[in-house]
Amino acid sequence: MIVKTIEIKKPGGIENLSLTDIEQPQVVPGKVLVRWRATSLNFHDYLVASGLLPVANGRVPMSDGAGEVVAVGEGVTQWRPGDKVMSVFFPNWLDGRPSLEKMSAILGETVDGCASEYTCLPANALTAMPDHLEFTEAATLPCAALTAWRALVEEGGLKAGDTVLIEGTGGMSIAALQIAKASGAFVFATSSSDHKLEQLKALGADELINYREDPKWGKTVNRLSSGGVDHVLDVGGEATLSQSVAAARIDGNVSLIGVLGGFKARISLPTIFQKNLHITGIAVGSQKMQSDMVSAYNASGIKPVIDQSFGLSELGEAFQYQELGEHFGKIVVEI
Numbered sequence: 341m342i343v344k345t346i347e348i349k350k351p352g353g354i355e356n357l358s359l360t361d362i363e364q365p366q367v368v369p370g371k372v373l374v375r376w377r378a379t380s381l382n383f384h385d386y387l388v389a390s391g392l393l394p395v396a397n398g399r400v401p402m403s404d405g406a407g408e409v410v411a412v413g414e415g416v417t418q419w420r421p422g423d424k425v426m427s428v429f430f431p432n433w434l435d436g437r438p439s440l441e442k443m444s445a446i447l448g449e450t451v452d453g454c455a456s457e458y459t460c461l462p463a464n465a466l467t468a469m470p471d472h473l474e475f476t477e478a479a480t481l482p483c484a485a486l487t488a489w490r491a492l493v494e495e496g497g498l499k500a501g502d503t504v505l506i507e508g509t510g511g512m513s514i515a516a517l518q519i520a521k522a523s524g525a526f527v528f529a530t531s532s533s534d535h536k537l538e539q540l541k542a543l544g545a546d547e548l549i550n551y552r553e554d555p556k557w558g559k560t561v562n563r564l565s566s567g568g569v570d571h572v573l574d575v576g577g578e579a580t581l582s583q584s585v586a587a588a589r590i591d592g593n594v595s596l597i598g599v600l601g602g603f604k605a606r607i608s609l610p611t612i613f614q615k616n617l618h619i620t621g622i623a624v625g626s627q628k629m630q631s632d633m634v635s636a637y638n639a640s641g642i643k644p645v646i647d648q649s650f651g652l653s654e655l656g657e658a659f660q661y662q663e664l665g666e667h668f669g670k671i672v673v674e675i
């Protein structure tokens with residue numbers, strides 16, 4: 341049977357993404373055949389699709405997928421046809437701390453991703469979907485939400501009453517807001533747009549700051565929180581890290597997650613040791629962390645925030661929309 345996929349062909353570029361016909365993959369021992377129903381856009385996918393992050397010719401992009409198991413190979417016991425599943429960002433990182441080997445396979449970069457109707461992949465390289473979510477909603481979780489979950493819960497030990505700072509209104513930050521509020525945390529949130537600040541408020545953010553109007557927003561958060569917040573999720577890198585450090589409390593956690601505002605930051609090193617900060621680089625997370633996150637989504641009923649939905653043949657348009665930076669939450673693609 342002929343099925344549809346998207347492949348990155350040299351020289352790359354989002355204007356060159358187009359649907360290709362391929363033979364439907366066949367299931368093999370130890371693997372499962374998944375019919376993807378949705379994927380979602382992350383900044384990492386943009387880097388791959390635009391050619392800024394070089395990949396092998398013909399690579400199928402997109403790390404995030406939600407779909408249905410249609411066939412299981414010999415020896416597969418954990419899945420059955422009809423099970424609703426999600427991809428995992430690092431298919432070889434099942435559990436424990438990260439290592440080079442566990443992070444060598446990256447879905448949609450070093451191995452084929454989810455911009456396809458069908459993929460045959462290792463049975464361990466999946467988790468269940470939260471029970472209450474549609475495919476489009478579940479497809480927002482494997483990269484952005486798992487990163488937020490790991491930063492706050494796995495590394496940060498988030499607990500009720502903690503204070504959290506999220507920056508901007510991209511998919512990772514909105515997932516962090518939802519996880520933090522579901523855990524009983526007090527959330528400070530920033531955005532460049534007053535309209536988006538209103539949307540953050542509607543989602544439960546407690547204190548709102550326009551980072552364009554208040555360039556010293558880190559100091560403001562420190563003052564409003566009477567000495568700094570417990571957890572900061574930094575997404576701007578060069579543009580935000582010094583303010584993120586200013587916002588954190590003594591002995592607080594700063595998670596380095598994104599570089600939306602540049603790759604090289606100038607920060608005051610004495611401030612970091614005087615404040616005894618825990619600065620942690622975060623690269624998504626493991627399959628076990630994703631399973632734990634799914635349990636938390638099931639228990640809390642969190643519904644991911646979808647800004648807009650596109651079709652698979654419109655993946656290039658979806659990335660053009662992402663480039664505008666006008667979205668709030670996740671951009672998804674239905675397959």
Ligand SMILES: NC(=O)c1ccc[n+]([C@@H]2O[C@H](COP(=O)([O-])OP(=O)(O)OC[C@H]3O[C@@H](n4cnc5c(N)ncnc54)[C@H](OP(=O)(O)O)[C@@H]3O)[C@@H](O)[C@H]2O)c1
Pocket residue numbers: 381382383384483484487507508509510511512513530531532533536551575576579580596597598599600601622623624662665666667669
């Ligand atoms: N390390 C990891 O494992 C990991 C995983 C997921 C994402 N990330 C990274 O996290 C970052 C966000 O990812 P995403 O998928 O959420 O991206 P996204 O959806 O594209 O986020 C875009 C939003 O970020 C905000 N933003 C842009 N520049 C900013 C700045 N200088 N300061 C504060 N906010 C800024 C803007 O919010 P407003 O319009 O509200 O101002 C913008 O709408 C990216 O750098 C991405 O690579 C890393």
